[in-house]
Amino acid sequence: MGFEFNTETFRNDFTFRNSPRAIARFPFPFDRDDYMYSVNMEPHVPGRPGSVFEHAFDVDEHYLAEMRDRDLVLKEDPLRCQSLPHMEMAGWDLLELIMESKARDYPDWFELHRQGNKWHWINKPMQIEQKFTFLDSSTLPYGPMEYITRQTQGDFTLQDQRDENLWIEAGMVTTQADWSLDFDIGMGFHEWHAPVPLAHEKGVFDRALKFLLKLQHGAPVRRFNWTMTVDPLLDTSPENYPKWGPTRAEITPENVGQRMHLRVELQTLWRLPRSNAIAFPIRCYLIKFDELVTQPKWARRLHRVVRDLHPDLAAYKGFLRNRDTMVAYLSQYDDGAPTSPGWWPED
Amino acid sequence: MTKTVFEKSIRSRPVYDELQPRPGTAHLCVADGEGAEAVCDLFAKAGTAAAEMLARSHIIYVPGPTGTDLFAKVQALGAAQCHRSPSFWAAEPRLRKVLADAHMGLQVYLAGTETLIGLAQRDVIEAGLPHDAVQTEHRGSLSRRVQCVHCKGITENVTTDPFTCSHCGLNLFVRDHYSRRLAAFQGVNIDAEDPGTVPPAVERFK
Ligand code: HEM
Numbered sequence: 215m216g217f218e219f220n221t222e223t224f225r226n227d228f229t230f231r232n233s234p235r236a237i238a239r240f241p242f243p244f245d246r247d248d249y250m251y252s253v254n255m256e257p258h259v260p261g262r263p264g265s266v267f268e269h270a271f272d273v274d275e276h277y278l279a280e281m282r283d284r285d286l287v288l289k290e291d292p293l294r295c296q297s298l299p300h301m302e303m304a305g306w307d308l309l310e311l312i313m314e315s316k317a318r319d320y321p322d323w324f325e326l327h328r329q330g331n332k333w334h335w336i337n338k339p340m341q342i343e344q345k346f347t348f349l350d351s352s353t354l355p356y357g358p359m360e361y362i363t364r365q366t367q368g369d370f371t372l373q374d375q376r377d378e379n380l381w382i383e384a385g386m387v388t389t390q391a392d393w394s395l396d397f398d399i400g401m402g403f404h405e406w407h408a409p410v411p412l413a414h415e416k417g418v419f420d421r422a423l424k425f426l427l428k429l430q431h432g433a434p435v436r437r438f439n440w441t442m443t444v445d446p447l448l449d450t451s452p453e454n455y456p457k458w459g460p461t462r463a464e465i466t467p468e469n470v471g472q473r474m475h476l477r478v479e480l481q482t483l484w485r486l487p488r489s490n491a492i493a494f495p496i497r498c499y500l501i502k503f504d505e506l507v508t509q510p511k512w513a514r515r516l517h518r519v520v521r522d523l524h525p526d527l528a529a530y531k532g533f534l535r536n537r538d539t540m541v542a543y544l545s546q547y548d549d550g551a552p553t554s555p556g557w558w559p560e561d
Numbered sequence: 562m563t564k565t566v567f568e569k570s571i572r573s574r575p576v577y578d579e580l581q582p583r584p585g586t587a588h589l590c591v592a593d594g595e596g597a598e599a600v601c602d603l604f605a606k607a608g609t610a611a612a613e614m615l616a617r618s619h620i621i622y623v624p625g626p627t628g629t630d631l632f633a634k635v636q637a638l639g640a641a642q643c644h645r646s647p648s649f650w651a652a653e654p655r656l657r658k659v660l661a662d663a664h665m666g667l668q669v670y671l672a673g674t675e676t677l678i679g680l681a682q683r684d685v686i687e688a689g690l691p692h693d694a695v696q697t698e699h700r701g702s703l704s705r706r707v708q709c710v711h712c713k714g715i716t717e718n719v720t721t722d723p724f725t726c727s728h729c730g731l732n733l734f735v736r737d738h739y740s741r742r743l744a745a746f747q748g749v750n751i752d753a754e755d756p757g758t759v760p761p762a763v764e765r766f767k
Contacts, residue, residue, distance in 0.1 A: 400742035408573035452710045459753030
């Protein structure tokens with residue numbers, strides 16, 4: 215596939231790095247110089263070769279390190295993976311979706327052989343080989359959702375659909391931007407989004423829910439979300455906030471380029487065929503400011519977005535206290551030149 | 562005491578209405594503290610139908626978190642069954658039994674503190690009763706049941722913000738984000754970013 219899996223950490227010594235390839239394909243989320251919440255969804259169709267949109271589930275150089283980090287999080291706190299009893303079928307749907315996609319998109323790494331309900335799954339990078347009976351969870355070491363999401367980058371939630379609403383009733387959440395699955399599990403769409411500022415008033419969630427209730431199998435959609443994280447810490451959970459919160463007070467003009475990271479979530483939404491649930495993979499990409507500014511268009515644009523962001527959003531995303539330092543750093547890379555529309559660095 | 566007026570809040574925060582008598586095959590009232598008055602008002606609103614309604618009513622009453630005990634008032638209504646429990650947890654097995662035995666057409670009325678309403682509502686939902694068979698009215702204390710998002714322990718009857726988690730001892734601020742599954746608000750460490758910098762506690766939930 216033209217790259218190797220990194221040996222790196224997302225905690226303690228934080229050896230996480232992006233290769234030049236990973237920087238060039240980073241999913242920069244801003245298609246213009248300003249940002250406000252909107253119903254930003256587009257069809258999740260295969261994108262440019264080499265980009266994070268090329269395949270349904272992007273596998274990149276951080277794959278193995280992220281799976282090791284997930285395992286550490288789950289050992290510390292098993293509540294990060296929960297599934298209400300009626301969600302098992304949706305878990306099987308998700309397992310099928312991911313296994314089929316990966317075997318199709320990365321045949322050198324993943325294989326899926328099926329004879330009726332007798333399935334044989336091979337994950338070469340993780341050195342896993344599993345024969346199991348589809349829809350019989352006693353033949354897997356974990357429930358189906360946990361089994362497959364221990365082998366897939368990104369957080370995952372599963373939403374049941376009933377009473378004209380979506381209910382978050384299962385999830386694997388170890389790389390989240392400061393929200394708690396354990397607290398939110400069982401909530402409806404507007405309830406779990408309750409803490410988000412401004413978007414409710416703008417009707418964003420009413421329109422997004424209406425759209426999702428009609429989401430069709432075979433026609434997934436995607437959207438971006440983003441925030442800022444100090445150090446390449448995947449597990450910015452509220453559970454562990456007392457551990458990582460103090461790092462927000464450690465940002466200085468000298469270290470901001472190394473320690474402040476743009477955190478981008480590539481979120482996709484899939485209608486599942488058997489359960490009629492919606493799967494919501496939340497794939498997290500991290501890039502430190504020093505890496506990001508190697509792309510001149512992104513540096514200019516991020517400077518303008520961060521500088522002009524509504525203070526309620528900066529506060530919600532947790533970087534209000536560091537905004538001035540971030541803007542001062544980024545301004546060095548903004549010569550005032552116009553930026554072209556769209557995300558791509560070179561266009 | 563009359564109906565509580567709440568400030569505008571976020572969408573996960575529960576809202577309460579006023580109990581109204583509704584036609585039903587049976588009536589279950591669960592109340593604590595000042596919620597007794599909402600139950601009395603409910604039957605007063607029923608007017609001439611009250612006697613017939615009371616003959617098919619079961620009232621479960623618990624004293625409020627500040628000690629308010631108006632059991633005599635609800636007892637005087639003369640419901641078919643009227644039971645006083647020392648606490649919600651003592652009442653819960655009885656409540657669950659009544660819900661499990663329920664037939665079509667049971668009307669449920671919950672009145673009193675948010676904690677009582679939230680805990681009882683959780684049992685009602687778990688029992689699979691239809692949403693429109695349940696009414697709620699807030700009366701009395703605004704004290705909150707708060708889950709510490711860090712240690713997961715729940716502190717009952719929180720009246721100040723911030724407060725100290727009764728389990729892990731962290732200083733927590735109280736969010737309006739509310740989980741019906743836990744019947745609790747969320748508490749988050751207030752001095753995580755600047756350890757030791759804790760603003761004075763304010764009595765926000767009297
Ligand atoms: C159905 C699957 C979805 C799930 C499970 C989900 C979950 C969440 C959660 C847990 C949060 C954090 C809330 C908090 O602060 O506690 C959040 C934030 C947010 N969500 Fe969703 N969401 C979903 C779909 C969407 C869609 C379709 C939109 C489209 C408009 C959307 C827009 C947002 C926005 C704007 C935020 C604030 C993010 C920020 O500024 O960092 N979500 N979502």
